[in-house]
Amino acid sequence: MSDIANLALNCLLPITVDSLSLALNDRVVIDRITCQIKGNGITAIMGPNGAGKSLFLRCLHGLVKPDSGQVRFAGKPPSQAIRQRQSMVFQAPTILRRTVLANLLFVARQRGVSNPQTSRDCLAQLRLDHLAEHPARLLSGGEKQRLALARALIIKPAILFLDEPTSNLDPTSVETIETNLQMVSRQGTKIILVTHDLGQAKRLAGDVLFLNHGSLSEHNPATSFFKNPDSKAAKTYLAGNLVL
């Protein structure tokens, strides 16, 4: 049995982040973040602009190598086999210059699950089935993001990373995406979501990591974070004021 097959759905948890640091152009953008993300459900990463949320997410997924510190999945260091059990949806999704269905099949083929019917079912789940043969780059912003989510979900990831997947999208697309996130979360996929949208975090998140100036200000269950945040920066942020 392959390494990938050995990695059962939840054997990548908890995600342990130990003193993760990163500097870009001599500026510290992630500053000694230590935390543990455990349990299923949806973890939201929040914070003001420039807090380092997206970079932190990229470090977790392994797209950016930190200067120091480490990320471990169920105690194991990141590896290709572990990355293959993860998916990421970017804020501005990369859409292949092919049809919608071909986009999905490309991803499926990388994991050896290129069953056209499964792909069509996945498109239907994201309400894109009627656009299967449509050139993917001609889709609207919301449709492109739903396609990106369909591509991420078709490989049935153990961990799904999302970087502001619904920013500037129409409410219908947001609703479709959120419904699907809740569904796959219930099915056991761990979701880690960067979002600016307080309403979305309240609707979806089980716990919240709040970052400010590259540091982790707090990591609490969503209910207590929204009711009574620990940090001053989070209080200011939730009050809708500028976090300086």
Place this chain on the structure above:
Amino acid sequence: MSIYSDSFAAAFGLLATADSDLMEILYLSINVSLLSLALSCSIGLPIGAILAIRQFHGRDALVGIFNALMGLPPVVVGLLVYLHLSRSGPFGWLGLLYTPQAMVIAQMILITPIIIALSCQVLEDMHEGYKDFFDSLVVPKLAALVAYIVDARYSLMTVVLAGFGRAVSEVGAVIIVGGNIDHLTRVMTTAIALETSKGELELALALGFVLLSISLAVNFLAQWLKASAKRRAYV
């Protein structure tokens, strides 16, 4: 203006009657150009792809060199190939001088840098755009490269057509290494040069019209490919 209309009529007449000399020249021109293009693509596309996706010491300098080589003077290439293929040259024993094969070699040297530089640019853009997504998906390098080529197919076709355009319209190098020998190495461009030097302007212009038509057809094809790809957002 009559020389133009007469030449146009002559060109049309030559084509309409499938003049055997013209057909022979046309056949050789297309043959030499297509063969040199095929060889250039088989060398240039992989090199362009490697330069596009691999970072290594000296890579930028190599890209700069290939960009500069796009403007290689054909007569210099012709001269260098001549020196190498002439009897006293290192490859003189092959006996290729004044043969269509020598013309293919010269054209290949001229258009390979074009194929490398332009395909590198096209594939580099693809690599930049797809890198994060493919890294996230752990797409193997070779599979990624195939995906770049598939997705950049229309742009790459334009690159290939640009190479063909350069090959078919080239004169300086092929006249030196081919020698413009009747029924052996005479192609459109060298025939035009010869007819002009003989004062046979009507025939030279007629051949020019045919060459221009080929060149225009290639360019229209490139435009059409690009436009149809653009309509589907494939470029």
